[in-house]
Amino acid sequence: MLPIFWHDLGQTADTRCMRIQHALVGLMLCACSGTPTGADGGSADASADVGAEASVDAGTSLLDTCSATVGATVPAFYKTYFRCTDLSVNGSNLVISTKGQPPYKTYYYGPASTNYASFDTSRGNQYSPNPNTIKVQSVTFNVPLTPTAKSNLTITSGLIDGVVGTSSQEYKMGSAGVAINSVIMFNPLAAPGDDIENEKYTFDDYNGHPEMTGNYHYHTTTKGPLQVLSKLGFTTATEPGTATIELYGMMCDGTLVMGCTELSGATPILTGFDAQNGHAHDIIDNNNQTLLTNRYHVHLCPTKWTSNPRKFTPEIQYYTTCN
Template sequence: MKIYKPMGIMMITVAVFIACKKDKQTTDSTATSTLTTPSIGANVPAVFKKIYNATDIYVEGDYVVIKTNSLPDHKSPYYQGTAWASTKYEAYNGTNPLWGQNPNKIAENDATFKIPLNPKVAATHTATPLGAMGVAVNGVAIFNQYAAMYSPLTNEANGFDQYGGHPQQQGVYHYHVEPYYITTNKGKDALVGFLLDGFPVYGPLENGKTITNADLDVYHGHTGVTADYPAGIYHYHITAADPYINGNGFYGTPGTVSQ
């Protein structure tokens, strides 16, 4: 599937630096698939079962625990030279004339997201971190609107592949912006994932309208009914402009992520 998204931005830079454990990329030359079927524990709410590319999902006290291997289920130029290249490598076929592939390759990296089962607005809002601030429904990490040292994404975005992601130095593939593979296959108004505070992230469309930053609060969300939450819930939206997924910190109290 080819997805063409222009990124009118300057030059490529190296990937985001985050502290992360050593690569765990497999050396098994027979590895061809990156799609996993999650083991789902008892009492997991139905909405979390939409996370289709995790290894484990279960409830632990007041938290939902989501374990992933960080491997995107879609193709990417960043699978070049990996154990999955025969089935997952795809040359860049987007429309960004300034595209430049960063030097990193996708690597398997176990991640555990522990997020509130019943999220609530925080009394004190905390900033989102560099590194994973949430998880997409395909098990890929969601990062905030900054490159290394809290720099704008202006240059780094030229290294985003045709599906809107790229790997950082340790090989952890992630999205800073709209994950086009998900929104194309699930719908522009579909659930995209969850941030660490437990509030859901939806695509750029709501009730047939394209959401802009002007429709959202400083945390890049608003409260309303969604297909998954008919009684209404605070939720984030992806937009085409900075900050793309999240704004001035988490709306709720974040859980944890370990990698």
């Protein structure tokens, strides 16, 4: 049996690349022609400034050595928690730029990289790497400092179906967010016939993987961002579900992706979540400082919250703009 998986691909005419995954050995082949897609799928998105920078070597930096520039007027929330990303303020927007280089060792840098590690096989032989290698990206988002919620949007379970193209409210395919360690985040969507639950077997031990243009990304919880919080002294534990404070990153529209805790370390109130474990309230740090006002965010905590087991990045874009 040779099922065809369309995850990480769009369903538009721009999609000219398809992967065939052998059901038994997990061997992934990729046949590309024509214009390269810029991301997990869909066409290269000009507004997200997706591209490769050949002048920068991939896989040469770790959390202690990665470069970053931070503008003086960048609000405390971003200044405090984001690492290895360039941050500035332009008018009413936070400008966040990343090269998408995970600041840790992973198989996906390839054996020539100083950041290469062997693929983690301890999770079982159903895990095997895909054939892609990380390349330097250039992704910039202009995130409103005060995002505007869409009017007349209620995020119900009917909207959360994991299938691309079933709602105009979905996040775009490809780069759709930035984790606090500078790794790019994708939405959790798969085109009909595919399932992200199959794709997960190509994740490295940080739950990341690159698509065919070398864009390494997360769809789910990961210890990578929690290692930033550990460096900053907010937690010692870094496995998802165990950290004192769990913040993963921010989607392009300003939606935060958090884990089992609020930014203060408090346990969220589980009642009142929408269908993607989202709710809006002030984001208050562990010193009782309000860093963001009434900000929508989702909480991913599948290991602890069996009644709310959502584990993937949000599917529906709550705020109006993703540029």
